[in-house]
Amino acid sequence: MLTQGLFRPDRLPREGIDPRQWKWKTIKGWKWTFKDHINVLEMHALYQTVVWRMKTDRLWGRRFVHLVDSQVVVGVARKGRTSSRKLEHILRKYNLLLLAVHAYPILGWVISRLNPADPPSRWYVPQ
Numbered sequence: 001m002l003t004q005g006l007f008r009p010d011r012l013p014r015e016g017i018d019p020r021q022w023k024w025k026t027i028k029g030w031k032w033t034f035k036d037h038i039n040v041l042e043m044h045a046l047y048q049t050v051v052w053r054m055k056t057d058r059l060w061g062r063r064f065v066h067l068v069d070s071q072v073v074v075g076v077a078r079k080g081r082t083s084s085r086k087l088e089h090i091l092r093k094y095n096l097l098l099l100a101v102h103a104y105p106i107l108g109w110v111i112s113r114l115n116p117a118d119p120p121s122r123w124y125v126p127q
Contacts, residue, residue, distance in 0.1 A: 016108070016109045016110045016111045016114070017067060017108040017109065017110050018110075018114065019067060019110050019114050019115065019116050020114065024116035036086070037086060038070070039070055039072045039073060039076075039084070039086075039087060040086050040087060040090065042068065042069070042070040042072075042073045043070075043073050043076065043077070043087055043090045043091060043094070044090050046066065046068060046073060046077060046094065046107075047090055047093055047094045047097070049066060050094065050097055050098065050103065050105070051097065053103075054097065054101050054103070059101050059103045060101050060102060060103070061101075061102040061103070062103060062104070063103075063104040063105075063106060064103065064104075064105055064106065065105075065106045065107075065108060066105055066106070066107055066108070067107075067108045067109075067110045067115065067116075068107055068108070068109060068110070069109070069110050069111065069112040069115040071109055074107050074109050076091055077091070077094065077105070077107055078107060080095055
């Protein structure tokens with residue numbers, strides 16, 4: 001399901017996109033250097049993806065599809081606001097970046113066990 005009008009947080013059951021329809025490969029990954037709530041980490045990963053796309057894909061004035069396995073992040077990023085103080089900081093940076101590059105994200109929700117980006121997100125090594 002794509003979020004530009006199809007994501008209805010008040011509707012149950014929710015359906016996600018089936019990522020097995022495409023072939024995937026890991027292009028970028030990193031080890032988390034800090035521990036935080038999973039929603040904050042997911043939002044940070046979305047922001048970092050936009051930064052990476054901006055540098056490599058000529059994102060200026062373009063639409064792009066991004067799969068996220070957090071319904072909280074999809075909802076927050078789609079609305080562009082949140083009451084969570086932890087999410088607010090990274091969301092503000094994300095919104096400013098999208099505004100600056102005139103990019104239009106189309107976020108799709110995917111079930112965590114099917115998320116092709118899930119293995120790289122497990123690279124955190126506690127210190």
